[in-house]
Amino acid sequence: MISSEYEARELVLNLCGSDSIARFELVADRLRQENTRQNLVSAASLDSVWQRHIADSVQLLRHVPRETAMDLWLDLGTGAGFPGLAIAIARPDWNVCLVESRKRRVEWLGAMIAELDLRQCRIEGKRLELVDPVPASVISARAFAPLPKLLDLSRRFSTDDTLWLLPKGRSAGHEVSELPRQLRRMFHVEPSLTDPESGIVIGRAKEAKPV
Numbered sequence: 001m002i003s004s005e006y007e008a009r010e011l012v013l014n015l016c017g018s019d020s021i022a023r024f025e026l027v028a029d030r031l032r033q034e035n036t037r038q039n040l041v042s043a044a045s046l047d048s049v050w051q052r053h054i055a056d057s058v059q060l061l062r063h064v065p066r067e068t069a070m071d072l073w074l075d076l077g078t079g080a081g082f083p084g085l086a087i088a089i090a091r092p093d094w095n096v097c098l099v100e101s102r103k104r105r106v107e108w109l110g111a112m113i114a115e116l117d118l119r120q121c122r123i124e125g126k127r128l129e130l131v132d133p134v135p136a137s138v139i140s141a142r143a144f145a146p147l148p149k150l151l152d153l154s155r156r157f158s159t160d161d162t163l164w165l166l167p168k169g170r171s172a173g174h175e176v177s178e179l180p181r182q183l184r185r186m187f188h189v190e191p192s193l194t195d196p197e198s199g200i201v202i203g204r205a206k207e208a209k210p211v
């Protein structure tokens, strides 16, 4: 469990390598500046950006099996960049698509992608409902929508092999338990490393199918 900014940086170093650290430093600096112009993240979280946002995002990589064919990582409601932009920084050779509808957030994400030269990362700057369907290897979403709505909105992008990685905070277990039985079998909850009371909802459609 991570309980300091130092430990959060160590986790990022282990999962993403030393090259990523300067890039995340830059994002953290820019985020502090931009947060004075628009409300990207809660002001209280700026003192612990590594724990609350960066490590919280890249810990998802621990749940991606090594053999995954990463055609597309789709992040829904990316906001200030979490987790999608953090994943694009951690794995610059993966195709990462950030879906975000708010114009100023889209501008911020675009500026970070350009400054960090993240050539495999693109933005769909519109509502998810208007994005053309494309099969995703991974669908991630943090603080985007309650689980039933999230699944409804994103079904168009999933296949039997799509891996769902959904940091759900303290409601993770409850949200899964409230799903209809067939859907519930798709998902399980793993503990978050950055908050002992939070969970990450993880799933695959094929896990719900009878063998």
Ligand SMILES: C[S@@+](CC[C@H](N)C(=O)[O-])C[C@H]1O[C@@H](n2cnc3c(N)ncnc32)[C@H](O)[C@@H]1O
Residues within 6 Å of the ligand: 076, 077, 078, 079, 080, 081, 082, 083, 099, 100, 101, 102, 105, 126, 127, 128, 129, 141, 142, 143, 144
């Ligand atoms: C609570 S914020 C979370 C941002 C980020 N994922 C995080 O955890 O820091 C939700 C984000 O989803 C975006 N959003 C909400 N509904 C959306 C939709 N239907 N299509 C695209 N973006 C949406 C909002 O503009 C907002 O930036």
